[in-house]
Amino acid sequence: GAGVSQSPRYKVTKRGQDVALRCDPISGHVSLYWYRQALGQGPEFLTYFNYEAQQDKSGLPNDRFSAERPEGSISTLTIQRTEQRDSAMYRCASRKTGGLNSPLHFGNGTRLTVT
Amino acid sequence: TQLLEQSPQFLSIQEGENLTVYCNSSSVFSSLQWYRQEPGEGPVLLVTVVTGGEVKKLKRLTFQFGDARKDSSLHITAAQPGDTGLYLCAGERLAQFYFGTGTSLTVIP
Numbered sequence: 001g002a003g004v005s006q007s008p009r010y011k012v013t014k015r016g017q018d019v020a021l022r023c024d025p026i027s028g029h030v031s032l033y034w035y036r037q038a039l040g041q042g043p044e045f046l047t048y049f050n051y052e053a054q055q056d057k058s059g060l061p062n063d064r065f066s067a068e069r070p071e072g073s074i075s076t077l078t079i080q081r082t083e084q085r086d087s088a089m090y091r092c093a094s095r096k097t098g099g100l101n102s103p104l105h106f107g108n109g110t111r112l113t114v115t
Numbered sequence: 116t117q118l119l120e121q122s123p124q125f126l127s128i129q130e131g132e133n134l135t136v137y138c139n140s141s142s143v144f145s146s147l148q149w150y151r152q153e154p155g156e157g158p159v160l161l162v163t164v165v166t167g168g169e170v171k172k173l174k175r176l177t178f179q180f181g182d183a184r185k186d187s188s189l190h191i192t193a194a195q196p197g198d199t200g201l202y203l204c205a206g207e208r209l210a211q212f213y214f215g216t217g218t219s220l221t222v223i224p
Contacts, residue, residue: 004157031210040201040219041216042119042217043158043203045211045212045213048210048211050210055210056211091157093157098210100145100146100163100165101146101163101165103148103163104148104150104158104160104205106158107157108156
């Protein structure tokens, strides 16, 4: 497809379960970013990759959160032992290069609800 | 931690009015981007400003990057209902993008 694809679009899970959120970036895009966004607010950085290498994971809230991009394309954000406070919109964005005029292209997000 | 503060947080105006949204930080950024987000969708880039003092125009939208590359403004002339949405600034530093707190704009016909 032409854009960034995220799946599932909606995920409802029970507290304590693990969830895996998938991001399929635009083909050929070098960088991939994960954000979390509360309603009506700006996205909050979680982590990002260049190719398969995780460059910065300082935004991950705690060690229950992890991400990987093993072949430098599709990425998975995993949340273990989910808690209600993990409920949010999780957004993925990809970027073609590291140049100053290279924008982020966002997916439509995964809405996670932990009950 | 939000490095970029936007003001106002909410703005409701009549069609045809002008408005300005501010994006402020104490940090220096290599570039600053403005995005617009509609309900149920991801943010979409409007413009990137790179040079301190730079002004860019996109139809009725005027973007300015502060001289010290710490702040920016977005001015909309003669707002239209189609301008309704969440406006986000994002500062880039060391390949990371720090998003602002967001400004929710509603233009009433």
